[in-house]
Amino acid sequence: MDSSRLWLLRPFGERSTLIFLGVLLAAMTLVTLLHVAVPPGHPLYVSAYTVNLSGKYLSYALLAVAVDLVWGYLGILSLGHGAFFALGGYAMGMYLMRQIGDRGVYGHPELPDFMVFLNWDSLPWYWYGFDMAWFAFLMVLLVPGALALVFGFLAFRSRVTGVYLSIITQALTFALMLAFFRNEMGFGGNNGLTDFREILGFNLRSSETRLGLFLATGVALALGYVLCRAIVTSKLGRVCVATRDAEARTRFLGYRVERFQLFVFTVSAMLAGLAGALYVPQVGIINPSEFSPLFSIEIVLWVALGGRATLYGAVIGAILVNYAKTVFTGAMPDAWLFALGGLFVLVTVFLPKGVAGLLALRLRRRRDGDGSFSGKEASA
Amino acid sequence: MSILRSLASRDRVFDFLVPVESPVDVRHGPILYLEDVTVSFDGFKAINDLNLTIDDGELRCIIGPNGAGKTTMMDIITGKTRPDSGQVWFGSRHDLLTMNEPEIASLGIGRKFQKPTVFEALTVFENLELAMAADKRILPTLTARINGEIRDRIDEILEIIGLKPLHARPAGILSHGQKQWLEIGMLLMQRPRLLLVDEPVAGMTEQEMERTAELLTGLAGKQSVVVVEHDMGFVRSIARKVTVLHQGSVLAEGSMDQVSSDPRVIEVYLGAEAEEETL
Numbered sequence A: 001m002d003s004s005r006l007w008l009l010r011p012f013g014e015r016s017t018l019i020f021l022g023v024l025l026a027a028m029t030l031v032t033l034l035h036v037a038v039p040p041g042h043p044l045y046v047s048a049y050t051v052n053l054s055g056k057y058l059s060y061a062l063l064a065v066a067v068d069l070v071w072g073y074l075g076i077l078s079l080g081h082g083a084f085f086a087l088g089g090y091a092m093g094m095y096l097m098r099q100i101g102d103r104g105v106y107g108h109p110e111l112p113d114f115m116v117f118l119n120w121d122s123l124p125w126y127w128y129g130f131d132m133a134w135f136a137f138l139m140v141l142l143v144p145g146a147l148a149l150v151f152g153f154l155a156f157r158s159r160v161t162g163v164y165l166s167i168i169t170q171a172l173t174f175a176l177m178l179a180f181f182r183n184e185m186g187f188g189g190n191n192g193l194t195d196f197r198e199i200l201g202f203n204l205r206s207s208e209t210r211l212g213l214f215l216a217t218g219v220a221l222a223l224g225y226v227l228c229r230a231i232v233t234s235k236l237g238r239v240c241v242a243t244r245d246a247e248a249r250t251r252f253l254g255y256r257v258e259r260f261q262l263f264v265f266t267v268s269a270m271l272a273g274l275a276g277a278l279y280v281p282q283v284g285i286i287n288p289s290e291f292s293p294l295f296s297i298e299i300v301l302w303v304a305l306g307g308r309a310t311l312y313g314a315v316i317g318a319i320l321v322n323y324a325k326t327v328f329t330g331a332m333p334d335a336w337l338f339a340l341g342g343l344f345v346l347v348t349v350f351l352p353k354g355v356a357g358l359l360a361l362r363l364r365r366r367r368d369g370d371g372s373f374s375g376k377e378a379s380a
Numbered sequence B: 001m002s003i004l005r006s007l008a009s010r011d012r013v014f015d016f017l018v019p020v021e022s023p024v025d026v027r028h029g030p031i032l033y034l035e036d037v038t039v040s041f042d043g044f045k046a047i048n049d050l051n052l053t054i055d056d057g058e059l060r061c062i063i064g065p066n067g068a069g070k071t072t073m074m075d076i077i078t079g080k081t082r083p084d085s086g087q088v089w090f091g092s093r094h095d096l097l098t099m100n101e102p103e104i105a106s107l108g109i110g111r112k113f114q115k116p117t118v119f120e121a122l123t124v125f126e127n128l129e130l131a132m133a134a135d136k137r138i139l140p141t142l143t144a145r146i147n148g149e150i151r152d153r154i155d156e157i158l159e160i161i162g163l164k165p166l167h168a169r170p171a172g173i174l175s176h177g178q179k180q181w182l183e184i185g186m187l188l189m190q191r192p193r194l195l196l197v198d199e200p201v202a203g204m205t206e207q208e209m210e211r212t213a214e215l216l217t218g219l220a221g222k223q224s225v226v227v228v229e230h231d232m233g234f235v236r237s238i239a240r241k242v243t244v245l246h247q248g249s250v251l252a253e254g255s256m257d258q259v260s261s262d263p264r265v266i267e268v269y270l271g272a273e274a275e276e277e278t279l
């Protein structure tokens, strides 16, 4: 079935992955060219604002891929992935805060403004190390990963699945939101972390840095996508699908289902954290609203709209919905939730497999005309 | 009680990671030996002084009316239910009453439950791949590759269960009978010494039944097979030694002709069926 030695390279032998990477690369190139080579004012010019917005969409797309990995392939409907996203975002935010140095309003060499405002006189221990990029970037993956590991260990070990798991993931993100709202937590309370200046020495307000962040997010999405594809096309991926559809049977075959769930859930949480870390420097702020239970539900809607268990469907869903959101909230801010709800109802009724299902159907029709097949003829 | 026990041993469940050749010793007699086994549920004796001997490579049919204790007997052999008294031996070396479910499974006793469960979203080939005896920890599973040896093994089983032309199709499109065969194939992937098959032809078409009889008779010799069934036509078509179970113990044993002419058997079972048929 595969000639590649490394399981990580297996996706490169798949047509769908190559198409996905090709489209992503083309989009990234196009945006870059239209931003750099076309003079401002020209109708084809892509502004720094649009580049920034596109980067934000791509980070949402990576988040959606992470959710599809656990929901689409493992059957775990996580309604708390926003928490992992936000934690990755906070880890990045802490790094960016410390990069401000003494250029804050209060000019304190070490303490972020909000700590000076709260009359703190020293940095809390958990802020140590975040002035170093390598440490902060490591934490972007490790903090969400560790939370997922502990949470998943407890949940999967006691066989909490289905709707109960969904509910406790909501509780998890809600609890974190309440915690991060508190000033005493040391994460800036309800204002969160903001007023960032530079990342790795590059000015965050310059359009070159924004372009760089957009491209970095595209690369992260490509890598995350390939990693997830490698997982789902491996034997482990097939065990995941087996678990999703018949957990007890899978266990009976000798697979320790809870360990597979924990592994994939943790990988997914780390990808969500990475998405959050790329999101924060592009929007310039991270605050507890990213922990809101509603946001986590929205992510699941993107995946459902795009089409579950395809990965590229998640990307399509995330970009489409967020683009629609940008347009809608500009025109009729109050109507957005109704539009989202309506869209969801329409898709569930008319496109149960999402946009990706529609694409796959058209492709298959084109490829083999009429794909009907009778199981009977072969058994005779 | 047995439920409690299996819950308690949860974290040790299914540690049979490496494919081991079954160490069962059949040089001195049968592959399966049950002596004076009794089980009662709340005072009701579901199995009552049951004696049963299965030879190596034998295909045995067990028949009996509903509630005769056929499924309970399989539960005892696989370690799911503990008898109140009696002996259960696998070969001359393994006392099954001292072992738990996964240990018994790893000895090479495979069981097919009444209701088929296959992974519908996966292909027939992939269903067999997952059932194969292999290192089932996370990293080996992640990096596992399908090499020639594995492919040959799966092809061999596909041939046996007659699903080769459908190997790349999702199991969800299979007919009920084909799912039963796939499930038998999944058991065979684990190279069992003894197969316990509970009511395989329930819900099958006439043709599928014939095919199943062929499949099971083809398996005998290479492994021992115990088939529980109450479709008499099917049992007759297999035409092997038949054991009639009634109220938890053996009522008669012999060829289909012998047992079906036994007056006690006619009274409790065949008679009842004959009456049904004449209705």
Ligand SMILES: Nc1ncnc2c1ncn2[C@@H]1O[C@H](COP(=O)(O)OP(=O)(O)O)[C@@H](O)[C@H]1O
Pocket: B041, B046, B064, B065, B066, B067, B068, B069, B070, B071, B072, B073
């Ligand atoms: N776990 C149990 N608890 C109580 N009674 C049981 C249990 N399992 C089986 N029985 C009873 O034991 C008898 C034999 O059941 P079973 O082995 O399923 O019969 P068969 O498979 O031959 O139809 C039935 O009367 C059934 O109600």
Ligand SMILES: [Mg+2]
Pocket: B070, B071
């Ligand atoms: Mg039964």
